[in-house]
Amino acid sequence: MSCFIHADLDAFYASVEQLDHSEYRGKPVIVGGLPGDRRSVVSTASYEARVFGVHSAMPVAEALRLCPQGIFLRGRMDRYREKSREIMAVFGSFSPDVQQLSIDEAFLDITGAQGLFGPPVALAKKLKERVRAETGLTVSVGIAENKYLAKIVSGLSKPDGLSALENGGGEAFMRALPVGKIWGAGPRTRELFEKHGLTTGEDLYRLSGKVLAAIFGDAMGLFLYRAVRGEAAAAFNEERGSRSMSAERTFAFDLYDTFAMETALFDICQDLMWRLLDCRWHSRTVSVKIRYGDFSTESGRKTFENPVRSFSELYERLLALFQQKYRSGRGVRLLGAGLMNLETQSARQGELFDGGTPQAEKERHLEEAILEINKKFPKAALRRGRSCLEDTWQKEFNH
DNA sequence: TCTGGGGTCCTAGGACCC
DNA sequence: TCTGGGGTCCTAGGACCC
Numbered sequence: 001m002s003c004f005i006h007a008d009l010d011a012f013y014a015s016v017e018q019l020d021h022s023e024y025r026g027k028p029v030i031v032g033g034l035p036g037d038r039r040s041v042v043s044t045a046s047y048e049a050r051v052f053g054v055h056s057a058m059p060v061a062e063a064l065r066l067c068p069q070g071i072f073l074r075g076r077m078d079r080y081r082e083k084s085r086e087i088m089a090v091f092g093s094f095s096p097d098v099q100q101l102s103i104d105e106a107f108l109d110i111t112g113a114q115g116l117f118g119p120p121v122a123l124a125k126k127l128k129e130r131v132r133a134e135t136g137l138t139v140s141v142g143i144a145e146n147k148y149l150a151k152i153v154s155g156l157s158k159p160d161g162l163s164a165l166e167n168g169g170g171e172a173f174m175r176a177l178p179v180g181k182i183w184g185a186g187p188r189t190r191e192l193f194e195k196h197g198l199t200t201g202e203d204l205y206r207l208s209g210k211v212l213a214a215i216f217g218d219a220m221g222l223f224l225y226r227a228v229r230g231e232a233a234a235a236f237n238e239e240r241g242s243r244s245m246s247a248e249r250t251f252a253f254d255l256y257d258t259f260a261m262e263t264a265l266f267d268i269c270q271d272l273m274w275r276l277l278d279c280r281w282h283s284r285t286v287s288v289k290i291r292y293g294d295f296s297t298e299s300g301r302k303t304f305e306n307p308v309r310s311f312s313e314l315y316e317r318l319l320a321l322f323q324q325k326y327r328s329g330r331g332v333r334l335l336g337a338g339l340m341n342l343e344t345q346s347a348r349q350g351e352l353f354d355g356g357t358p359q360a361e362k363e364r365h366l367e368e369a370i371l372e373i374n375k376k377f378p379k380a381a382l383r384r385g386r387s388c389l390e391d392t393w394q395k396e397f398n399h
Numbered sequence: 400t401c402t403g404g405g406g407t408c409c410t411a412g413g414a415c416c417c
Numbered sequence: 418t419c420t421g422g423g424g425t426c427c428t429a430g431g432a433c434c435c
Contacts, residue, residue: 012435032403041403043435056435062400102406102435186433219409220432240407250403285427295402301428336404 001167003120005108006142006150007091007127010159012104013075014046016083019136028052028070033060035072038252039333043075047159080104086135094127099147099238107147107236124162145170146232152183170230175201182227185220192216201228243281246289247271248336254293255332262319266386268337269318273311277368281342282307286314288321289336300325301340308339310363311384 009015013031018024028049033040042063045054052067063070084103091098094117097109110123117123124141131139142154143164153173156163165173178200179185179193192215198204204212205228213221223233247268255261265288276283286308287301300321308314318337326332 039401039403043403057403059400059402062402065400104435184433188432217410242407244406246405248404287428297430299429303427334403338405 002109002111002145003114004144004147004150005095005110005120005124005127006144006147006154007106007108007131008140008142008154008158009087009104010138010140011044011046011050012083012137013044013080014049015137016076016080017071017073018046020079024071028054028067029073030054030060030063030067030070031073031075032063033072033074035060035064037074039250083135083137087131087137087139090127090131090134093130094123099236107150121162121164124164128160128162146230147236148183148227148233149173149230151236152177152181155181155183171228172230174228174230175205177201179204182224184223184227184233189216189220204228242340243342244338244340245272245275245279245342246287246336246338247275248289248334250291250334251332255335256329258326258328261322261326261332261335263386264335265318265322265337266315266384268335269315270311270383272337272339273308273314273367276308276314276339279342281344283339283342284308285340286317286321287338287340288318288325289334289338290322290325290332291334291336292327293331293333295333297334298325301338303341307343309361311367312363314339 014029017029017031018027024046026048027046028051029046030042030049031044032042037060040060042054042056042058042060044056045058045063049063049067049070052070054063054067054070060072064072080103087104088098088100088106091106091108095108095110095113099107099109101107108127110117110120113123114120117126120143124143128139128141131137138160140154140158140161141163142150142152142156143162144150144153145165145167149165149170153163153165154161174182179198180190182201185193193199196215204224207215209221209225212225215221216224227233249264249268251264255264284305284307285301285303287299289297289299291297302317302321304317308317322335
């Protein structure tokens with residue numbers, strides 16, 4: 001019988017801040033933005049802050065109203081990533097099969113690990129102890145026969161929780177569960193639950209696959225059909241299909257000046273290009289996202305014959321898409337850009353640089369060299385200057 | 400109190416081909 | 418002459434997750 005653990009750090013960003021700053025301990029810590037930051041939202045609220053009703057995704061301005069005495073912080077992603085690596089290393093010592101889901105949670109397949117660490121609950125206790133001893137953080141753990149159930153179960157007794165579901169108990173557990181606790185059913189689906197008077201897993205269980213598909217759509221219908229029977233969700237399959245990367249920026253005030261918009265796009269484009277060069281993947285499809293002052297959002301994408309070969313080529317493609325999409329005169333709240341259908345180098349070997357001019361080759365080599373320098377000397381960030389689109393690079397010391 | 404940023408997956412329609 | 422059915426690729430938008 002398979003056995004999985006879902007391990008989830010408690011209020012991760014806020015807990016790291018409380019760990020590093022003893023004066024924050026026992027106090028409401030809110031990571032996401034400073035009180036004056038316009039248009040920022042809460043990433044993580046410590047449990048002390050949650051008492052006031054503060055939660056993730058809430059505008060910082062509202063969090064401030066609910067909890068004026070809170071300690072507001074912008075967050076230090078590098079530090080959180082560092083702690084995350086420490087935690088994942090601890091997980092790795094309990095199972096050779098760790099699937100990281102996000103910065104602060106993972107699945108561990110412990111099917112074969114019990115000879116070494118004892119039964120699942122004993123193993124989970126050891127895991128929690130070691131995470132605490134080695135990283136100073138608490139983790140909530142769920143144990144079940146598949147990943148989906150383990151994920152739901154780990155949320156039952158946060159923070160610092162440990163919950164286990166006995167083998168074969170999945171279906172009964174899911175049938176008794178209020179539909180609001182079904183992982184994977186968000187606000188839109190919950191509206192449909194309400195509209196059709198469905199309040200528990202049992203209500204869903206009584207409906208046929210056909211009816212579920214008619215109400216919720218084919219994919220969500222099938223997902224719910226399987227979920228209330230305690231079956232593993234396909235969403236947690238290891239092999240991933242398409243990949244993408246994106247970067248976006250929300251401005252403190254809406255932009256009306258197209259030069260300012262294009263400068264922002266230029267900046268976003270550099271972020272993307274570094275990441276693309278760094279991961280050594282390739283992409284033929286670029287996308288642009290525009291969110292206007294009224295929050296309406298439009299996007300455009302275009303697939304090219306050849307993958308992006310250089311920064312200036314990426315910017316050219318993004319700029320053309322932006323100019324085609326942007327509705328002149330409207331205030332812009334957010335700009336974003338993305339690369340989709342990423343492929344590994346080997347997947348397209350041979351045709352990669354077909355049609356690439358010697359100029360594009362040179363450009364790419366230059367960019368790869370700059371990437372190397374930036375990696376070696378992270379303090380001296382090299383970036384292209386917006387005003388000089390030719391082959392000039394500008395060095396700025398951002399400190 | 401106005402609504403972040405980075406992802407994955409799904410849907411629906413159009414173009415095009417057999 | 419009054420119109421099929423499937424497959425693939427592409428685009429735009431949306432749901433959902435942390």
